Amino acid sequence: MEEDFSPTPDYDKHGWFLKSVVEILFKSVVFATNRDKVVLWKHPEELLKVFDFSLRQTGVAQDKLLTLIKNTIKYSVKTGHPYFVNQLFSGLDPYGLVGQWITDALNASLYTYEVAPVFTLMESGVIREMCGMIGPDWKDGMFCPGGSNGNGIALNLARFRLNKNVKRTGMSQSPRLVLFTSEEAHYSIQKFASFIGIGEDNVILVQTDKVGRMKPASLEECIRNQIDFGATPFAVVATLGTTVRGAFDPLYQISTVCNKYGLWLHVDAAWGGGLIFSQKHRAKLNGIETANSIIINPHKLLAAPQQCSILFVKDENILHECHSKGAEYLFQKDKYYDQWYDPGDKYLQCGRKCDVFKFWLMWKAKGSSGFAKHVDSIMDVAEYFERQVLIRPEFQLVSKRQYINVCFWYLPRYLQKKKDVMDYSMQLHKVAAQIKAVMVKHGSIMLGYQPLKEFPNFFRFVSQNSSLSTRDVDFILDHIAEIGNAIYN
Numbered sequence: 001m002e003e004d005f006s007p008t009p010d011y012d013k014h015g016w017f018l019k020s021v022v023e024i025l026f027k028s029v030v031f032a033t034n035r036d037k038v039v040l041w042k043h044p045e046e047l048l049k050v051f052d053f054s055l056r057q058t059g060v061a062q063d064k065l066l067t068l069i070k071n072t073i074k075y076s077v078k079t080g081h082p083y084f085v086n087q088l089f090s091g092l093d094p095y096g097l098v099g100q101w102i103t104d105a106l107n108a109s110l111y112t113y114e115v116a117p118v119f120t121l122m123e124s125g126v127i128r129e130m131c132g133m134i135g136p137d138w139k140d141g142m143f144c145p146g147g148s149n150g151n152g153i154a155l156n157l158a159r160f161r162l163n164k165n166v167k168r169t170g171m172s173q174s175p176r177l178v179l180f181t182s183e184e185a186h187y188s189i190q191k192f193a194s195f196i197g198i199g200e201d202n203v204i205l206v207q208t209d210k211v212g213r214m215k216p217a218s219l220e221e222c223i224r225n226q227i228d229f230g231a232t233p234f235a236v237v238a239t240l241g242t243t244v245r246g247a248f249d250p251l252y253q254i255s256t257v258c259n260k261y262g263l264w265l266h267v268d269a270a271w272g273g274g275l276i277f278s279q280k281h282r283a284k285l286n287g288i289e290t291a292n293s294i295i296i297n298p299h300k301l302l303a304a305p306q307q308c309s310i311l312f313v314k315d316e317n318i319l320h321e322c323h324s325k326g327a328e329y330l331f332q333k334d335k336y337y338d339q340w341y342d343p344g345d346k347y348l349q350c351g352r353k354c355d356v357f358k359f360w361l362m363w364k365a366k367g368s369s370g371f372a373k374h375v376d377s378i379m380d381v382a383e384y385f386e387r388q389v390l391i392r393p394e395f396q397l398v399s400k401r402q403y404i405n406v407c408f409w410y411l412p413r414y415l416q417k418k419k420d421v422m423d424y425s426m427q428l429h430k431v432a433a434q435i436k437a438v439m440v441k442h443g444s445i446m447l448g449y450q451p452l453k454e455f456p457n458f459f460r461f462v463s464q465n466s467s468l469s470t471r472d473v474d475f476i477l478d479h480i481a482e483i484g485n486a487i488y489n
Helices: 011-030 044-050 062-074 094-106 117-134 147-162 188-195 216-228 251-261 273-277 318-323 356-391 421-429 431-442 470-488
Strands: 140-144 177-182 203-206 232-239 264-268 293-296 309-313 395-397 406-410 446-452 455-461
Touching (some): 011 062, 147 188, 177 188, 177 216, 232 251, 356 395, 356 406, 406 431, 406 470
Parallel strands (some): 232 264
Antiparallel strands (some): 140 309, 446 455
8 A cells, every 4th residue: 555644635545535435424424314323332342342443553545444434423422413412512503514624624723813814803703793792891702612611711810800910920829719609500610720729629609599590698698608717709600501400590699799799700601602692582691791701602502513612701901911921933023914813812722723613604604593593493392392291290390491401300100199209219310320221222312311419310301403393302202201111110
């Protein structure tokens, strides 16, 4: 075999191979149907045996590579399948997919106008447009490699606002800093508190109400207690669309508390923020404009390909002040164009993918009204899902639906007429895991489950795929009931 080591496409050498890959993708991924399995499940030990993961001194032929590509697809989860309702991402948007293909082919890095002229202007335009949708006081933002990273950057900004010297001198002279978030908030808050030197123990978890919203009175009580203990509160993280129950924290009340104590308010709207496009449901985001920073993930509700996350800030200077280093090999002061167009110095990353393009292309293709119809359609399906759970005796809601998340138990027949199923928590805790194992091994549906607080394991329905219909909902619930009846009868 002729050596093939140069990273340069040659039509005679690679044209057939690339066309073959596209044909495989079209057949097995892009235009797959509901009749295909969500996953062809293999246990890790089995997959290690049937898939060639080895790397060797010499390369393999293109036909062998095509076989490996087919097997990669064969054993991977089809997250674009309508019955992949397992995570806070799903679907396969054709415009987003094309956008991702194009940026990967161009392989630009988004730090200077010089190397990414279209994408730098596009990024600033998208950020500016979405800032305007949040409110007139919003000035800047940055794309992030995921919502967790965006939450961490926001915490760092909050600490920087409290003490700008921390950028140079670190935490050695700082008091004990504490921040506050809901007990149902995303785990990234604690992870990044540890990462930036605040410490997990200094993340104070605030009580939630019966549907999972932070209690403002409990927040203020926690703040006062920490002040009495000699700590220095510096930030509150509220959530719009919690991961499990989809709860929306009451931002107006929380922002009042933050203003009273001079605290930075960050809003994790990674999951719920896409509602900003829907006139029908935008009110769930009321108070979002009172924050200091917000994270929104278009790769969640809006179904952009992963990853696509944007952190917005109200202070137009703080990203540069907190992050800039002025590396002269990138950000020369005597450039042949205005260096204002170079966004890279306000980012923590240097090399960075052009995540904006897939989102921009989707927005251009669908318009804001298309995103609104997409969101409204998903919300309608979630409402139907909840109604079905309420009227079917083999299911029970865990708590009232706030958003797309529908949290519910399947009840074996022996539990269906019990006054309080929580009296049978040990038995109920086993049910969701057993049913999910059967569904995944069949490859029919991927649906998440988890415990929460005092609640034993329950299913959580979520979807970002607006092709999902009420007939699909009926199939999902019927299939769960069919498996449950087979296991428990």
